[in-house]
Amino acid sequence: MPITRRAAMAFSASAIVSPAVFAQAYPSKPVRIIVPQPPGGGFDSVGRLIADRMGKLSGQSFVVENRTGSGTLVGTDLAAKAPADGYTLVIGSISNIALNPGLYANLPYDSLRDFEPIGLLVSYxxxxxxxxxxxxxxxxxxxxxxxxxxxxxxxxxxxxxxxxxxxxxxxxxxxxxxxxxxxxxxxxxxxxxxxxxxxxxxxxxxxxxxxxxxxxxxxxxxxxxxxxxxxxxxxxxxxxxGAADLQLESWFGLFAPTGTPPEVLQKLRADFAKVAAMPDVQESLTKTGGKPMSALGDEARQIVKRDVDHWSQLVRQLGIRAG
Structure with a gap:
């Protein structure tokens, strides 16, 4: 076989398998999970549970970083503007994803446009x-x-x-x-x-x-x-x-900046699904009063869009503001 042809075939083969290779190689360094609230609350407990189990599955560290300020705005905006390479993720919930669009007249991020849901783990x-x-x-x-x-x-x-x-x-x-x-x-x-x-x-x-x-x-x-x-x-x-016709359950999940490579999202979702299916994870969530969800990809996206549309509109109608 001529060397030029062999080289061409090698290049073609590498191009075909490169997404799989890339996914297998990810993560090759520690992954940061931004929690936009201080330690001790629901955001933090879910974030640390996900970080611990995702880290054990991948063999790489998933590190929680509490970035607080302006409710949940500062940490969430930081994640929205982070490089879309899979190494900065954020814990998303009703508050920072669905409520903030109605609370802030000039929200610096767009919940639906700037984030890609990895999966929703639990609701409380x-x-x-x-x-x-x-x-x-x-x-x-x-x-x-x-x-x-x-x-x-x-x-x-x-x-x-x-x-x-x-x-x-x-x-x-x-x-x-x-x-x-x-x-x-x-x-x-x-x-x-x-x-x-x-x-x-x-x-x-x-x-x-x-x-x-x-x-x-x-x-x-x-x-x-x-x-x-x-x-x-x-x-x-x-x-x-009889006080009001009002109900709210807050879901928590893992989100990546929009533009994260599809093969990285695939890897993250596969590991997230494994975490959500772990009996001890489900037991832990249930014991604390949670409802395990395990919603991935399109299913998670539909839930997020439904709640963004509903709650942002309701917040505006009620005239509630962050300040």
């Missing part, structure tokens, strides 16, 4: 918590007091534009009451003031709320899901209380 409801010595034992009592005393009760959030902020603000708006919003930089500092009696209410993700409820440190007044939580079957849903 929220639990409305009251400080331990709050003289009300139901959401109805809270709303009755708030109507008689506008602006006197306060509610915490994990930051302007966070899921805790939007859900609570939507509830107060629909119930026609006025409460003072106290934003914090994450869930943990919010709990410090809730437990210290310096703020009255906090609508937090159910898994991070559960330990405080179980310990008797706070009162559970309502949950935001379509059904009651099996962790607290005696706590009614918001809709059940």
């Amino acid at each position: 409801s929220y639990t409305l918590l009251g400080r331990k010595d709050l003289p009300f034992n139901s959401l109805q009592d809270v709303l009755a007091h708030a109507k008689a005393n506008p602006g006197k009760l306060s509610y915490a959030s994990a930051g302007n534009g966070s899921g805790q902020h939007v859900l609570a603000a939507a509830l107060w708006h629909l119930a026609k009451v006025d409460l003072a919003h106290v934003p914090y930089r994450g869930a943990q500092p919010a709990y410090q003031d809730l437990l210290g009696g310096r703020v009255d209410l906090f609508f937090d993700l159910s898994p991070t709320a559960r330990p405080q409820v179980d310990a008797g440190n706070v009162k559970a007044l309502a949950v935001s899901g379509a059904a009651r939580s099996p962790m607290h079957p005696n706590v009614p849903t918001v809709k059940e209380t």
Whole structure:
């Protein structure tokens, strides 16, 4: 065989298999997973679970990087503008993907255009918590007091534009009451003031709320899901209380910047699917009150688009702003 022909065939073969080779070679260095909230909350726990299992599957480190600021905006925008090479990923949720487009008039990223979903792992409801010595034992009592005393009760959030902020603000708006919003930089500092009696209410993700409820440190007044939580079957849903026709469950998943090579996305989705199917992962998510999802590719994209369209429009209609 002439050497020129052999070289041509070798080049042709390498061109054919290069995507597979590239996928097998990825990742060849540590992968950064941006968590746009501080340690200790739902974003962080899901991010660390994904990072640990993806790292073990790939044999390469997946490192969580907490990048906070402006609710979830700073870290999410950083990921949107990162090189689309598969080495910077971000934890996406209802708050930074579906709520922010309605909260910010000039959002620096486009949730649908700038991100490609790898997969959605789990969804959680929220639990409305009251400080331990709050003289009300139901959401109805809270709303009755708030109507008689506008602006006197306060509610915490994990930051302007966070899921805790939007859900609570939507509830107060629909119930026609006025409460003072106290934003914090994450869930943990919010709990410090809730437990210290310096703020009255906090609508937090159910898994991070559960330990405080179980310990008797706070009162559970309502949950935001379509059904009651099996962790607290005696706590009614918001809709059940008659306060408002409102429900929200926050999904969490892994996203890559748009433009990430298809073979890298394929590798990430394959490993993500393996993680989501692990019995101990599903058990861990269920024990904390989550609903395992394992939505990949087009299925995940459809869920994301549905919630971006619905929640961004609702947030605008309610006049809720991040500031």
